Amino acid sequence: MTSQKSSSARLQTAPPPTAKEPKRKRGIARVAKLLDAGAAVFAEQGYKAATMTEIAARAGAPIGSLYQFFPNKDVLADALIARYAEHVEAALDRIRAEARELDGTQLGDRLLDVLVTHATERSLALSLLDARWEQPGVRPGILRENLRRRIAEILSIWRPDLAEDQAQAMAVVLFQAMKSLVQLHEEKRYPGKAEAIAQWRGWVQRYLGEI
């Protein structure tokens, strides 16, 4: 009575659903549109409030198409995280490659830019990196962990004499500062915004300069 799918489903655990790679040109464009729409809606409304119907509508796609590629809401969210993670990790890798040649001010700037550029994804970042969402073993937590580790690595390359746990703690601080800057950017308009953002940057630069 309980779900009972294909007979095999009773024996082997069904494979965890994953995003399907589009094969034809049309599909690739559509998946991109769906991801964009998903990013926008998740960012605006949060995971729970975002509706698959609205995401599909905003992508100009029928609901069935959305489900063709992303068999459920979780998978879509994961795909979004993965896409975002790629950007961010690539950016961090680039910084790492040149870390040795940067001074504190430069490194601070470069790190802060990682999350702040890509205006499109900035507000998604807020959702994705949010510590709430948490469910053990699920993506956002892994992403945060991952990013913090990469930042710590950059710090260790940058100042090889830094103790490992020092680098770790600093990475946490820096990562928080990076997210905070996004928050400062994203809030709609408030007195002192521009100046505050400038101060925040300066603050981070000094934090690294003092090492």
Add this chain to the structure above:
Amino acid sequence: MTSQKSSSARLQTAPPPTAKEPKRKRGIARVAKLLDAGAAVFAEQGYKAATMTEIAARAGAPIGSLYQFFPNKDVLADALIARYAEHVEAALDRIRAEARELDGTQLGDRLLDVLVTHATERSLALSLLDARWEQPGVRPGILRENLRRRIAEILSIWRPDLAEDQAQAMAVVLFQAMKSLVQLHEEKRYPGKAEAIAQWRGWVQRYLGEI
């Protein structure tokens, strides 16, 4: 968000629904319990995922009773914000009263503590102060604005020579730092947590010390 379909709505503007003030002792206690339950559930699940039924259940109250005092979910959320605002504003007022006698380190500590103490409400704070909740004219934005203004006032009292827009920008930075510390606290457990929190505090103290 407010759906409001009472037939009269077409003719006269219906009065905006508001939380009902409890009159008797019994009511006061019940409202407190409902608010506590609401805070807990909103904090755990977020606004959308929180259900009125669970909130009532967790308060040990019948659902009808919940609606007696809070005619809809929005009103409950607003009431939660208001209650939280009271705490926080009171705390800021206390700091303001003694601002003149504090040095940078002390002021930093005191400000940071404002959001971090009250462990119960800490994760609610994250929800409430989140820039994403935004809905034009709705509470969280007003609260943020309000708190930033008060912080600016404290700064002006503390360093009377500070230009007004300087104080304003610093207030934005400090408020962001305060929220960030809550985030650092609230995320479940991650390497470097304790040390990072300590560094964050030190960072804020220095920020104020440098003035």
Add this chain to the structure above:
Amino acid sequence: MTSQKSSSARLQTAPPPTAKEPKRKRGIARVAKLLDAGAAVFAEQGYKAATMTEIAARAGAPIGSLYQFFPNKDVLADALIARYAEHVEAALDRIRAEARELDGTQLGDRLLDVLVTHATERSLALSLLDARWEQPGVRPGILRENLRRRIAEILSIWRPDLAEDQAQAMAVVLFQAMKSLVQLHEEKRYPGKAEAIAQWRGWVQRYLGEI
């Protein structure tokens, strides 16, 4: 991300959903109507094809009401089985009480009547007792097992010298004969129906008479 309900749900396994007992008069009547509608629709269309919407509509109830009492389709089906089981088991108990005084013809007739009377539930029986539906540990299988055991008991009381496994095998045969008679009754109209039903009865009577 996966469902995440009340925080407790993460720790304790959520209690398996069960039918809610109606408390007020209105509810009792409504539940009865819902069960009748469910019986009709399940009987006509089978478990999978039956839709909750149609069941609610046929009971003249809004869908929400259906779910108020039967939190999901499985629970409704289980309740139906339970209701049916009660009738049938009671009928078998009555036969058992007088088994000793019956001759083979009488016992055969009485057993055959158990499933055939209650015209309303006759076609539900076909669904419920159907060996397909099967899913280990789920109701219909348990019901069949149960009924066969009771029939075997009746046989043992009726002819105390019967070996236990003899009684068991005979119970299987008789139970199958009982279900078959329902099938003979339920098929809409076909040549020879009345006479065939009579022969089937006679056949069963002789089967018991020969013991």
Add this chain to the structure above:
Amino acid sequence: MTSQKSSSARLQTAPPPTAKEPKRKRGIARVAKLLDAGAAVFAEQGYKAATMTEIAARAGAPIGSLYQFFPNKDVLADALIARYAEHVEAALDRIRAEARELDGTQLGDRLLDVLVTHATERSLALSLLDARWEQPGVRPGILRENLRRRIAEILSIWRPDLAEDQAQAMAVVLFQAMKSLVQLHEEKRYPGKAEAIAQWRGWVQRYLGEI
């Protein structure tokens, strides 16, 4: 069940969709595989729960290919019935050819074997011959009618002095007994299974022996 909304349907009656006869060797093999897969899936899950996608997948064929030969689910089901009917009718024809030389025991055995052999199709038979499915003018009813008529013919040949309506009623009884034996076989495992099956056979043999 047939939804049929081609625009032409409003003007000319659309020709009822039918299974397409495969022309080439490749097609014949593929159709056979599709039918096998269909039989398996329908048998396991029932008509409604079986999905065209799974049937195609299990046949290793693309879904488009399935629809090439069977323009909708009903047509596939009908084709399955037709294929099954052929087997069974052929088997009955063989019995008819030698009916005159059989005694009751032998005839009973031969008839019972008709549905019980072909283990693969046994559980499909349960689905196909099931009196629910009924939809006016649809295949399973016709098949049942057909089989009963053939059984009646066999009886008339076997005992030429049997009145026609006597043969008819007996055919109904025998056909029911044949289906019941399949049910006894198909139910997974239960105490007394083997012995009950033996008794059922004996019972049918005696039924015919008494004529």
Add this chain to the structure above:
DNA sequence: AATGAATGAGCATTCATTCAT
């Protein structure tokens, strides 16, 4: 006034069927 059953719009998801490639 207090309660909790009743309501139904809305949500995630499935799947028969079509049709562009």
Add this chain to the structure above:
DNA sequence: TATGAATGAATGCTCATTCAT
């Protein structure tokens, strides 16, 4: 002709809110 992506109506189920008791 053969394929499998695309489509959207239909399904099971939830939950804010109302209202009879």
